[in-house]
Amino acid sequence: MCGTRAVVVGAGIVGAACARELALAGFAVTVVDRGGAASATTAHGEGNILLSDKGPGPELELAKLSRQLWPQVLAEIADRSASGAESVRAVEWEPKGGIVVATTAGGARALARFAAGQRAAGVRAEHLDAGQLAAIEPLLTRDHQAAVYYPDDAQVQPAAAATALLADALTFRCELRTGCDVLGAVTRGGRLIGLRTSTGLLEAELFVNAAGPWAGEVAARLGAPIDVRPRRGDVLVTTPLPPTVFHKVYDADYVGAVSSDDGGLQTSAVVESTRAGSVLLGSSRRRVGFDDRLRPEVLAAVATKALRLFPVLATASVMRAYGGFRPYVPDHLPVVGADPRLAGLWHAGGHEGAGIGLSLGTAQLLRALVLGRPAPIDTAPFQADRPAVLGQTSTQEDS
Numbered sequence: 001m002c003g004t005r006a007v008v009v010g011a012g013i014v015g016a017a018c019a020r021e022l023a024l025a026g027f028a029v030t031v032v033d034r035g036g037a038a039s040a041t042t043a044h045g046e047g048n049i050l051l052s053d054k055g056p057g058p059e060l061e062l063a064k065l066s067r068q069l070w071p072q073v074l075a076e077i078a079d080r081s082a083s084g085a086e087s088v089r090a091v092e093w094e095p096k097g098g099i100v101v102a103t104t105a106g107g108a109r110a111l112a113r114f115a116a117g118q119r120a121a122g123v124r125a126e127h128l129d130a131g132q133l134a135a136i137e138p139l140l141t142r143d144h145q146a147a148v149y150y151p152d153d154a155q156v157q158p159a160a161a162a163t164a165l166l167a168d169a170l171t172f173r174c175e176l177r178t179g180c181d182v183l184g185a186v187t188r189g190g191r192l193i194g195l196r197t198s199t200g201l202l203e204a205e206l207f208v209n210a211a212g213p214w215a216g217e218v219a220a221r222l223g224a225p226i227d228v229r230p231r232r233g234d235v236l237v238t239t240p241l242p243p244t245v246f247h248k249v250y251d252a253d254y255v256g257a258v259s260s261d262d263g264g265l266q267t268s269a270v271v272e273s274t275r276a277g278s279v280l281l282g283s284s285r286r287r288v289g290f291d292d293r294l295r296p297e298v299l300a301a302v303a304t305k306a307l308r309l310f311p312v313l314a315t316a317s318v319m320r321a322y323g324g325f326r327p328y329v330p331d332h333l334p335v336v337g338a339d340p341r342l343a344g345l346w347h348a349g350g351h352e353g354a355g356i357g358l359s360l361g362t363a364q365l366l367r368a369l370v371l372g373r374p375a376p377i378d379t380a381p382f383q384a385d386r387p388a389v390l391g392q393t394s395t396q397e398d399s
Contacts, residue, residue: 003028005204007195009182009218011035012042013162014355015210017363018348020165023172025367027206031166031174032197034181038162041212041355044324046235046272046280047158048248049357052098052150053255055114056121058381059333063354064122065376066361067152071095073360077168087164091156092275098153098248099128099137100255101144101309108146111252115148124151139244139312153248155272158356165359182211185222185342192222192344206370208346213290213325215335215349224342226335226384227391228350230325232291234284234298236306238316240277248272249309254283265298269305271313279313281306283353287328294321326352331388333381334358336365340385346370347384 004027008019011033019031033039049067054060070093078088100115102108115125128147133140136149170176177199186194186201194203211218213230254268270282284298299321307314329335329350339345348366351358365382368375384390 004206005030006206006208007032007202007204008208008210009033009195010210010212010215010349011037011162011166011176011178012040012210012212012355013038013158013165013359014212014348014351014362015208016162016166016169017359018208018210018366019174020169021363021367022208022370023169023174025371027173029169029172029174030177030202030204031169032177032180032182032195032202034179034198036178037166037176038159041324041326042162043159044235044322045158045353045356046282047156047161047356048354049154049156050098050150050248050354051118051123052100052125052148052153054354055255056117058378059354059358060118060121060123061377062334062358062361062365062382065364066358067154069360069364070154070156074164077164080168080171084164084168087160087167090160091164092160093154093156094275095152095154096247098150098250099133100148100150100250100252101140102146102252103144103308105145107252111146111148114252114255125149126151137246137249139310140249141309141311155248156356157274161356182218182221187223187342190343192342205344206346207344208348208366210348212349212355213327215327215347219339219347222342222345224339224345225391226347226389227330228335229287229328230290231328231352232284232286232288232323232325233282233353234294234302234321234323236281236299236302236318237320237322238279238281238313239319241273241279241316242277243273244312245271245273245279245310251305251309265301267298267301267305269309271306271310278319279316281313285326290325292323294323327355328352329388331386333388334362335384335389336362336382337369337379337384350389
């Protein structure tokens with residue numbers, strides 16, 4: 001594929017990962033973004049790399065693949081050059097593990113069933129009794145019914161992770177164009193051969209739509225719409241604290257919120273620390289289009305649920321709040337593969353809140369599909385011609 005030109009639309013973490021894989025495969029890659037690199041959804045994420053919130057099925061298999069790849073890819077980047085080592089340190093890779101806590105008897109039963117299914121699918125999920133939980137999270141509420149520890153959950157600094165992947169791609173035949181908005185398609189004989197952009201015509205043989213929550217809009221401009229919509233999330237950030245939270249800790253309700261089709265506000269307690277000492281409090285989900293206003297009632301609901309897990313945080317000061325948009329697909333599965341309606345167009349997106357964790361596996365699947373080689377896992381569930389992607393399913397409208 002040496003010399004074959006590829007354009008990746010979107011310089012977030014999924015686009016960066018895809019650009020890196022294609023560059024490693026010998027493509028001459030151009031990454032375009034209407035903003036800056038890692039400046040939108042990626043910059044507004046928590047950096048989660050999770051197995052704990054995914055039940056048995058295609059997404060869990062993709063998550064397992066990606067979790068395996070993260071330390072390998074970071075090691076490759078670090079070994080490539082001295083600057084690679086510096087960028088990897090900035091990534092703040094932290095395999096600290098996750099803890100899911102059930103605060104009701106019903107939640108405990110559901111968590112036990114969920115964890116059993118995950119263990120059957122090859123996920124390490126360890127039951128913790130009250131004493132074990134208190135030993136590893138001493139400030140967590142004692143008002144709980146069950147807890148499961150997931151040692152393979154990890155965290156990165158998301159913008160730094162995307163930057164490291166993109167910088168590695170740029171050491172090969174790859175270039176980055178920011179401030180470049182996709183306006184439309186240039187086609188010939190049913191094949192996409194170019195993009196009309198705000199900075200001029202961009203021609204190539206392969207085009208990857210990795211535009212995150214804007215992937216639906218980009219696809220529509222290219223004449224091949226897909227049903228990827230924005231789903232809003234908000235996070236509170238405390239001032240730096242003494243060591244308070246030692247794992248990613250969340251209420252078992254979080255899994256239900258992730259998989260829900262409800263367009264209204266849903267919140268669940270998700271609490272984790274950063275290396276700088278701040279504690280991140282989440283999470284919320286609501287479909288409000290691209291309305292980027294912070295809502296006090298949403299932030300209050302997030303804080304209330306977080307305090308149920310860590311009452312000690314009642315005296316902590318919040319220094320900022322931020323929100324972002326996740327790329328939502330009605331059937332809750334990513335879209336990875338060729339567009340059946342327009343040759344030359346490929347999609348890599350629709351990960352909702354799991355894009356950081358799933359990015360490396362997604363990029364590896366895309367590379368295998370583009371090259372016509374066997375993929376490490378089954379790609380059929382992610383294909384772009386399924387009804388949910390083509391807008392042939394009926395779901396509640398955005399609120």
